[in-house]
Amino acid sequence: MEAEALYSFKATECDEISFHKGDILKVMNMDEDPNWYTAELSGRKGFVPKNYINVRSHPWFVGRISRLAAESRLRPLESGAFLIRESESTPGEFSVSVSYGDHVQHFKVLKDRLRRYFIWDEVFLSLNQLVEFYRNNSIAKETTVFLREPESLLARPRHAQALHNFTPPHVSQLRFLRGDFIALLDCSDAHCWKGRCRGRVGVFPPEYVQPVYQ
Numbered sequence: 001m002e003a004e005a006l007y008s009f010k011a012t013e014c015d016e017i018s019f020h021k022g023d024i025l026k027v028m029n030m031d032e033d034p035n036w037y038t039a040e041l042s043g044r045k046g047f048v049p050k051n052y053i054n055v056r057s058h059p060w061f062v063g064r065i066s067r068l069a070a071e072s073r074l075r076p077l078e079s080g081a082f083l084i085r086e087s088e089s090t091p092g093e094f095s096v097s098v099s100y101g102d103h104v105q106h107f108k109v110l111k112d113r114l115r116r117y118f119i120w121d122e123v124f125l126s127l128n129q130l131v132e133f134y135r136n137n138s139i140a141k142e143t144t145v146f147l148r149e150p151e152s153l154l155a156r157p158r159h160a161q162a163l164h165n166f167t168p169p170h171v172s173q174l175r176f177l178r179g180d181f182i183a184l185l186d187c188s189d190a191h192c193w194k195g196r197c198r199g200r201v202g203v204f205p206p207e208y209v210q211p212v213y214q
Contacts, residue, residue, distance in 0.1 A: 002126055003027050003039065003053040017046035026126065027055060028092040040092075043115050060084055060131065060149060063191055065207040069163060070097040071104040072210055080148040084109075084127060094127065096134075098145060107139060160184055160195065160209035174202030182209060 005023040019025060019041055025048065029038035036047040037055075062070070064086040074081055079101035087093035094109040096119070107119050109130070116123040117130050119139065124130040131147060138144045162180045166173075176182060176197045185201065186194035193206045 002128060003037075003055045005053050007052050009049060009052050011046065013047075015046050017041055017044045017048060019048065019052075024126070025053060027053075038092075040115065058128075058131075061127070063207060064088060067095075067097070067106060069207065069210065070095075070106070072163075074099040074104045078148075080146050082147045082149075084131070096130075096139065096147075098139060098147065100140075100143070100145060105140065105145075158184055159212040160193075160206075161212060162197075162209050164208050166204055166208045168202070168204065172202055174200060174204045176204070176208075181212075184211075 003025045005019045005021050005025065008020045009018060011018045017039065023041060025039040025041050027037050027039050028045065033047070035050055037050050037053070038045065039048045039053075060083050062073075062083045062085050066088060070083060070085055073083065074097055077099045079099055081099040082096055084094055084096050087095065093111075094117075096107040096109060098105050098107065109117050109119060109127070111117060112123060116125055117127060118124065119130070119134075120141070122133060122137075124133065134147045136146065139147060160182045162176045162178050162182065165177050166175060168175055174182070174195055174197055180197050182195040182197045182204075184193060184195050187206070191205070192203050193209075194201070194203045
């Protein structure tokens with residue numbers, strides 16, 4: 001995920017990184033601290049204050065969901081429909097999951113020694129650049145597949161079905177059981193959705209649910 005610096009920041013601790021207003025940072029982790037994100041800039045990695053940056057959200061970036069959850073979302077969609085997800089086991093690494101029409105293919109996004117992203121030979125400074133390139137160039141070698149965003153991914157779903165039980169640690173979060181249907185009230189934050197279930201309203205992590213596009 002990319003973010004633009006709204007203000008300049010000078011690090012005061014060894015685990016923080018400095019940046020200037022207008023810099024584009026790579027956000028690596030948004031879950032460690034409510035006030036700080038882990039980010040990378042010019043090969044340096046560390047904490048940055050979340051209120052100093054503006055995270056650029058995209059409908060194709062879905063955060064840390066499983067391989068099976070990605071396949072469930074993409075399998076009904078046309079060839080080229082895609083999403084980018086964080087690695088379940090290695091924070092800061094990503095995979096591109098792409099519908100081939102009859103199955104879903106997963107491409108691991110690699111990094112070179114300069115921290116640039118690549119899948120094949122072409123290298124990119126950001127995931128945004130990678131996506132834009134493969135909109136017009138086939139991401140697959142054995143067949144021609146261009147990345148595309150179907151209307152169902154661009155549209156905000158109204159409902160979701162729980163993939164797992166969610167027992168939250170805070171009263172502001174929404175408790176639900178696997179199989180429950182949730183009315184979605186706010187999906188503007190890629191890492192925290194708001195919904196209604198069993199008469200209660202609260203927030204929850206979107207990787208626990210499967211959106212229903214109907």
